[in-house]
Amino acid sequence: MLTAAxxxxxxGAALEEDAPWGDITSETLIVETAIATAELIAREPGVFSGGEVFAAAFRLTDPRIRVDLIVEDGAWFDAGTVLAVVTGPARAVLTAERVGLNFTQRMSGIATLTGRYVAEVAHTAARIADTRKTTPGLRAFERHAVRNGGGHNHRYSLSDAVMAKDNHLAMLTQNGVSVTQALQAAKSRLPHTMHIEVEVDRLDQIEPVLAAGIGTIMLDNFALTDMRTGVAQIAGRATVEASGGVNLDTVRAIAETGVDVISVGALTHSARALDLGLDIRIDAGAQPA
Structure with a gap:
C-alpha cells in the first residue's frame, strides 16, 4: 500500500537531495512574484501512475502550488494527452519539476510495461506478479505502479511469507531429513496464517513438497513441456507459480501451460521511464527584472 506518509x-528526501540549499538557478533568474502554469504532457502512449507522488513534489516544495490531476492512476492515455496541470509560484514549480517528473516517468513506465504483460495473458487465468527486484527505497512506489498496470504484487518483504528456495532446502535437509519432513517441521513453527511457497527446479521435487501441504509451488526455469506436466501433476493441490525466462516473447506460452501466477522481475528492474514532459509558461509580467 502506497500511503501518504x-x-x-x-x-521529501528526493527534494532535499536535488536542492539541499535551494534552487540557485531559479532564485537567480526568476523574479519572486512570477507565477507559472505547467502541463504534464505525454510524449508517448502508456499507463499513468504516480499522480499523487507527482503532486507531492510540488506540494512539499511550496504548499501554494496547485496540482490538478486530469488522468487517474491506472488509466491508459495517448501521446499528447494532458495528464496534470500545475499552477503556482514559478520558482517553486521549477524547483520541483525534475523530482516530480522522475517519479511519475518511472512509475508510468512500470505500469505501461506491466500492462503489456497483462494483455499478453488476458485470454488465460494467469496473474502477472512482480518480485522483490525493486529499486531500494522505492518498493512501495514501484509496486503501486505494477498494480496500476493491472498486475499483482508478490510478498512485500522477507517478513511477509515463507519462500523456500534451493539453498534453504539444501540446508534443511543436510542432516538426512527428507524435504517433506523438513517442511512439515517448519510449518509447525509458524502461525496458521503464514503462507509458505517452495521453489522447485525439477519435476521429481514436486511430490515431496506437495506431501508437506505447501500452499504455493514455484516452477523455476522449467521448459514449457515440463511446466505443463508439473501443472497436471499438481492438479490444483497448490497454487502454481512460474518464474525464470519470462519476457514479452515468452509470457503468453507460459500462461497457456495453465500456471496460476507468473512472476516477472523485469516489471521493476528493467522498465524504461516513460517519456512525459512538463511544458511551463510564466505569466505575462513575470519575467526576470
Missing part, C-alpha cells in the same frame, strides 16, 4: 518521506 510514505510518499511524503520518499519525495
Amino acid at each position: 510514505t510518499i511524503d518521506r520518499v519525495v
Whole structure:
C-alpha cells in the first residue's frame, strides 16, 4: 500500500537531495512574484501512475502550488494527452519539476510495461506478479505502479511469507531429513496464517513438497513441456507459480501451460521511464527584472 506518509518521506528526501540549499538557478533568474502554469504532457502512449507522488513534489516544495490531476492512476492515455496541470509560484514549480517528473516517468513506465504483460495473458487465468527486484527505497512506489498496470504484487518483504528456495532446502535437509519432513517441521513453527511457497527446479521435487501441504509451488526455469506436466501433476493441490525466462516473447506460452501466477522481475528492474514532459509558461509580467 502506497500511503501518504510514505510518499511524503520518499519525495521529501528526493527534494532535499536535488536542492539541499535551494534552487540557485531559479532564485537567480526568476523574479519572486512570477507565477507559472505547467502541463504534464505525454510524449508517448502508456499507463499513468504516480499522480499523487507527482503532486507531492510540488506540494512539499511550496504548499501554494496547485496540482490538478486530469488522468487517474491506472488509466491508459495517448501521446499528447494532458495528464496534470500545475499552477503556482514559478520558482517553486521549477524547483520541483525534475523530482516530480522522475517519479511519475518511472512509475508510468512500470505500469505501461506491466500492462503489456497483462494483455499478453488476458485470454488465460494467469496473474502477472512482480518480485522483490525493486529499486531500494522505492518498493512501495514501484509496486503501486505494477498494480496500476493491472498486475499483482508478490510478498512485500522477507517478513511477509515463507519462500523456500534451493539453498534453504539444501540446508534443511543436510542432516538426512527428507524435504517433506523438513517442511512439515517448519510449518509447525509458524502461525496458521503464514503462507509458505517452495521453489522447485525439477519435476521429481514436486511430490515431496506437495506431501508437506505447501500452499504455493514455484516452477523455476522449467521448459514449457515440463511446466505443463508439473501443472497436471499438481492438479490444483497448490497454487502454481512460474518464474525464470519470462519476457514479452515468452509470457503468453507460459500462461497457456495453465500456471496460476507468473512472476516477472523485469516489471521493476528493467522498465524504461516513460517519456512525459512538463511544458511551463510564466505569466505575462513575470519575467526576470
